[in-house]
Every structure is written in C-alpha cells, then in structure tokens.
Amino acid sequence: MTTEAGLDADEQAIVETVREFVDRDVRPVVRDLEHDNVYPEALIEQMKRLGIFGLAVPEPYGEVRVSAPCYALVTEELARGWMSLAGAMGGHTVVAKLLSDYGTEEQKQKYLPRMATGELRATMALTEPGGGSDLQAMRTVAAPAGGDGDTSAGYVLNGTKTWISNARRAGLVAVLCKTDPDADPPHRGISVLLVEKGPGFTVSRDLPKLGYKGVESCELSFDDCRVPESALLGGVEGQGFAQMMRGLEIGRIQVAARATGVARAAFDDALRYAQERESFGVPIWKHQSVGNHLAEMGTKLTAARQLLLHAARTYDSGQRSDMEAGMAKLFCSETAMEVALTAVRVHGGYGYSTEFDVERYFRDAPLMIVGEGTNEIQRDVVARQLIARGGL
Incomplete structure (x- = not known):
C-alpha cells in the first residue's frame, strides 16, 4: 500500500515518526531556543538517533535510504x-x-558510514563574498602542492567562502574550487575537494541573520590549506561544476520542502486562530476578508506541496530535474513568504508579537527566497530549460 505521495508503509512510518518528534519535542521549546539564538544540541542528538542524517546514505554505508518524496x-x-x-x-x-x-x-567507505549516524556532519561551501550565485566566477583556487601540475602531494587551497551553514560543527566540507583557473570554458576547471578541518582552514566569523536562528552561518578562510590528492571528489579534476549542479537539484528540493513546512506551520496557526478569535460576535474566519485569506493560503500551500513532490519524483527517476527543482524552489519559497505574511494579517496585532510563532515564520521565510540560488536565478534556470526542452 502506498500513500498519495507514493510512499510505502515503511517510509510513511518514518514521516509519522518525525511528525511525532516535532509535535512532542520541538514545538514546546522552539520559541525560547529561537529567541535566544541557541544551538539546538539536544534536538540534533535526537535527530541523529532517529536516523535523519542517514536518509540519503545508501546501503551498505547506511541502513535506510529513502526516496526523494519521503526525504x-x-x-x-x-x-x-x-x-x-x-x-x-x-x-x-x-x-x-x-x-x-x-x-x-575509498571516499565512500571513509565518510558515508559516519555521516549516516550523524557522528560526522558535513556541509558544502559554494558561495563567495561578492560572488553570489555566479559560481563560475569563484576565486577559491586549489593549486598542485608539487608544482608543475604534480598533485601527488595534494593541493594547496586558498580562498574565502561565505554563508556556509553548520560550518562550525561540520567535520567535512565539500569545497567548490578552481583546480584549473585558465580553463575555457571556466566550468571545466572546477572541482570539488572534500576538506577536513586542520591548519590553514579557519571558520572566521558567524554572520548575523534576520531569521534562521540557532544554526550558524559562517565565513570560511583557506590560507595555504593543504589537502591530500585523495580529497578530490571522484578522483578526476574538472568535473566539480556538473557534480555540484546535480547535488543542488536535491538541495533545491530540500529548500522547497523547508519553505513548504514553514508555510504549513503559518497556515495551521492562522486557521486555528481564525476559529478561536471572535469579533463582532462571530469567529473571524466568518468575515469574508479573513475567510478569503484562508482559502488563498490553503490553495497555494496545496499547490506548493504537489509541485514539491513532482520535483522529488522527477529527481528519483534519474532524469535531469534542474527545471523541476527550480520551479519547486521558486514557487514554494514565494508561497511561504506570502502565507507567512498573511498569517500575520490574520493574527492582527498579535502577529507582530514575539509571543506568537507567526513572527518567526515571517523572519524565516525570506531565507528560502535567497538561499540555494536566488529565485531570480531559479527563473533563469527554468526559462533556459523551457527553451532547451521545447516547452513543458
């Protein structure tokens, strides 16, 4: 038996377990943790025990790899x-x-089993100061440590990355860098290095943020950081751009899912409040202006989830899914921003109060619009793919 999302019984049980974890352990404490900007150590440990960090790790390195819709x-x-x-x-x-x-x-055996349990946390480093979404213009360079193209002694990495989430607690960072700065076109000179912390690798500062509290976003500096030859993802130079673009497909699906979750929380709170709060002798949802808000929110949230699941299914099919992931990320994040603002409207003055969660949703929602490739970039990706594919 499968659900509407195409999940089997085991995957549905995983989703329900996470839902119970959120309702039981997260929602009662999140307001205080978020307002204090405290790293959620205890909640992260529970996520490890639930196997959440291993959901993308296949056997024999992990125990439970789930489908993209389940994820x-x-x-x-x-x-x-x-x-x-x-x-x-x-x-x-x-x-x-x-x-x-x-x-x-060798790389899989070294990292994936520990990543599956959450013992080893990993993150990726793409964005550079002043670079934004233009990844081909990056300035982080990995030069052969032996000179004259000799990489047997590894690489010497120099450069700076910014807006790197979880950077302080990640033990492994996938760094997008140039191994051939003179390559033409530039993307042919880009590689991914799997960098562990050590001499020459500095997490320089945490960046202050409007929302997305509790989890750090940092600047990274590489100053003559020596990296072994075995750190080159896949063992072949010049493939990093294509590798990371495929990786960003699941990354953008993940951001779309985050946005859908924020929108759902905002809608649920607004729907509940609209039934509890009365004005002029009736629950406020009965006033047409508020009822219309709820109708619009519910409709767009439903559409967002269907687009999210469509992108996830396309990703699982093995087909190129950058357009589908871009559409999902674009629509879900814009929907989250709209629903979060509308939830504030439904709550009236209370929506502006830090004693209600809707103000947090409104601060968290913009991240999904600008993160993992801005929505302006997503529109460009979608348009290019529409032309390349001859339409929908």
Missing part, C-alpha cells in the same frame, strides 16, 4: 517545527548525495 516530507515536517532543524541537515544531505553518486570507493 522531502521529512524535511517539511522538521521545518514545520523549526526551519533551522531542516537547515541543519540540508547541506549534509547534498554532500551525502555527492559522495554516493560520484565518490571513489
């Missing part, structure tokens, strides 16, 4: 409780996918 719904549930918890496993999943799809057997 999306797990992410949605976490974000419904607190978007930062979903963010804590986002980059980790992308790195797990990169290793599973492109890593050498």
Whole structure:
C-alpha cells in the first residue's frame, strides 16, 4: 500500500515518526531556543538517533535510504517545527548525495558510514563574498602542492567562502574550487575537494541573520590549506561544476520542502486562530476578508506541496530535474513568504508579537527566497530549460 505521495508503509512510518518528534519535542521549546539564538544540541542528538542524517546514505554505508518524496516530507515536517532543524541537515544531505553518486570507493567507505549516524556532519561551501550565485566566477583556487601540475602531494587551497551553514560543527566540507583557473570554458576547471578541518582552514566569523536562528552561518578562510590528492571528489579534476549542479537539484528540493513546512506551520496557526478569535460576535474566519485569506493560503500551500513532490519524483527517476527543482524552489519559497505574511494579517496585532510563532515564520521565510540560488536565478534556470526542452 502506498500513500498519495507514493510512499510505502515503511517510509510513511518514518514521516509519522518525525511528525511525532516535532509535535512532542520541538514545538514546546522552539520559541525560547529561537529567541535566544541557541544551538539546538539536544534536538540534533535526537535527530541523529532517529536516523535523519542517514536518509540519503545508501546501503551498505547506511541502513535506510529513502526516496526523494519521503526525504522531502521529512524535511517539511522538521521545518514545520523549526526551519533551522531542516537547515541543519540540508547541506549534509547534498554532500551525502555527492559522495554516493560520484565518490571513489575509498571516499565512500571513509565518510558515508559516519555521516549516516550523524557522528560526522558535513556541509558544502559554494558561495563567495561578492560572488553570489555566479559560481563560475569563484576565486577559491586549489593549486598542485608539487608544482608543475604534480598533485601527488595534494593541493594547496586558498580562498574565502561565505554563508556556509553548520560550518562550525561540520567535520567535512565539500569545497567548490578552481583546480584549473585558465580553463575555457571556466566550468571545466572546477572541482570539488572534500576538506577536513586542520591548519590553514579557519571558520572566521558567524554572520548575523534576520531569521534562521540557532544554526550558524559562517565565513570560511583557506590560507595555504593543504589537502591530500585523495580529497578530490571522484578522483578526476574538472568535473566539480556538473557534480555540484546535480547535488543542488536535491538541495533545491530540500529548500522547497523547508519553505513548504514553514508555510504549513503559518497556515495551521492562522486557521486555528481564525476559529478561536471572535469579533463582532462571530469567529473571524466568518468575515469574508479573513475567510478569503484562508482559502488563498490553503490553495497555494496545496499547490506548493504537489509541485514539491513532482520535483522529488522527477529527481528519483534519474532524469535531469534542474527545471523541476527550480520551479519547486521558486514557487514554494514565494508561497511561504506570502502565507507567512498573511498569517500575520490574520493574527492582527498579535502577529507582530514575539509571543506568537507567526513572527518567526515571517523572519524565516525570506531565507528560502535567497538561499540555494536566488529565485531570480531559479527563473533563469527554468526559462533556459523551457527553451532547451521545447516547452513543458
């Protein structure tokens, strides 16, 4: 038996377990943790025990690899409780996918079993100061340590990355860098290095944020950081751009799922409040203006989830899914922002109070619009693919 989302009984049980975790352990404490900007150590440990960090790790390295729709719904549930918890496993999943799809057997055995349990946390480092979404213009360079193209002694990595989530607690960072700065076109000179912390690798500062509290976003500096030759993802230079673009497909599906979770939390709170709050002698949902808000919110949230699941199914099919992931990320994040604002409207003055959760949803929602490739970039990706594919 499968659900509407195409999940089997085992996957549905996983989603329900995460939902129970969110309702029982996350929602009662999230307001205080978020307002104090406290790293959710205890909740992360529970996520490890639930196996959430291993959902993208295949056998024999992990125990339970789930489908992309299941992964999306797990992410949605976490974000419904607190978007930062979903963010804590986002980059980790992308790195797990990169290793599973492109890593050498040595790399898989070295990292994936510990990543599956959460003993080793991973993140990716793409964005650079002033670079934004233009990844081909990056300045982080990995030069052969032996000179004259000799990489037998490894690489010397120099550069800076910014807005890297979980950077302080990640023991492994997948760094997108140039191994051939003179390559033409530039993407042919880009590689991914699997970098562990050590000399020359500095997490320089935590960046202050409007929302997405509790989980750090940092700047990373590489100053003559020596990396072994075995750290090159897949063992072949020049394939990093294509590898990371495939990785970003699941990354953007994950961000779309986060946005859907935030939108769902905002809608649920607004729906409940509209039934409890009375004005002029009736629950406020009976006033047409509020009822119309709820109708619009519910409709767009339903559409967002269907688009999210469509992108996840396309990803699982093995087809190129950058357009589908881009559409989902674009629509779900814009929907989350709209639903979060409308939830504030439904709550009236209370929506502006830190004693209600809707103000948090409103602060968290913008991250999904600008993160993992801005929505302006998503529109460009979608348009290019529409032309390349001859339409829908």
